[in-house]
Amino acid sequence: MHSSIQDLVRDFHRAFGLDVAPRPATAALQLSLHRQDLLAEEVAELAEASAVGDLDHIAQELADVVYIAYGTALVHGIDLDAVIAEVHRANMSKLGPDGRPTLRADGKVLKGPSYRAPDVSAVLRHQGWTPGPGESSS
Numbered sequence: 001m002h003s004s005i006q007d008l009v010r011d012f013h014r015a016f017g018l019d020v021a022p023r024p025a026t027a028a029l030q031l032s033l034h035r036q037d038l039l040a041e042e043v044a045e046l047a048e049a050s051a052v053g054d055l056d057h058i059a060q061e062l063a064d065v066v067y068i069a070y071g072t073a074l075v076h077g078i079d080l081d082a083v084i085a086e087v088h089r090a091n092m093s094k095l096g097p098d099g100r101p102t103l104r105a106d107g108k109v110l111k112g113p114s115y116r117a118p119d120v121s122a123v124l125r126h127q128g129w130t131p132g133p134g135e136s137s138s
């Protein structure tokens with residue numbers, strides 16, 4: 001049976017007694033900073049691996065970055081798969097009316113007339129998020 005990355009990382013957090021918030025909420029500052037340190041560490045390791053160019057090492061560090069990112073979503077109670085699906089929807093809406101990409105001269109993908117930005121606030125509200133004072137709820 002196939003498990004999503006999110007399910008695997010949730011299993012890890014439960015097995016090791018790490019935080020898994022039941023619904024979206026801003027985590028305690030100390031926990032947020034700790035998660036940011038973990039992610040920065042893995043991004044730095046990825047940069048080192050990329051500089052050396054060993055593909056197995058690059059793959060390992062990419063996996064570590066994604067694993068930590070999913071774990072960080074869990075401590076914030078975010079269903080990251082749903083957020084990624086919304087970002088993907090927005091990215092695909094950059095295609096032109098002819099179904100083809102519009103590229104700038106340097107290769108950057110430009111937004112076509114059908115582009116609709118990701119509405120991450122709506123996704124989080126659907127997951128039970130109630131924005132606090134000063135938090136985005138666009």
Ligand SMILES: [Mg+2]
Nearest residue numbers: 042045061064
């Ligand atoms: Mg690593």
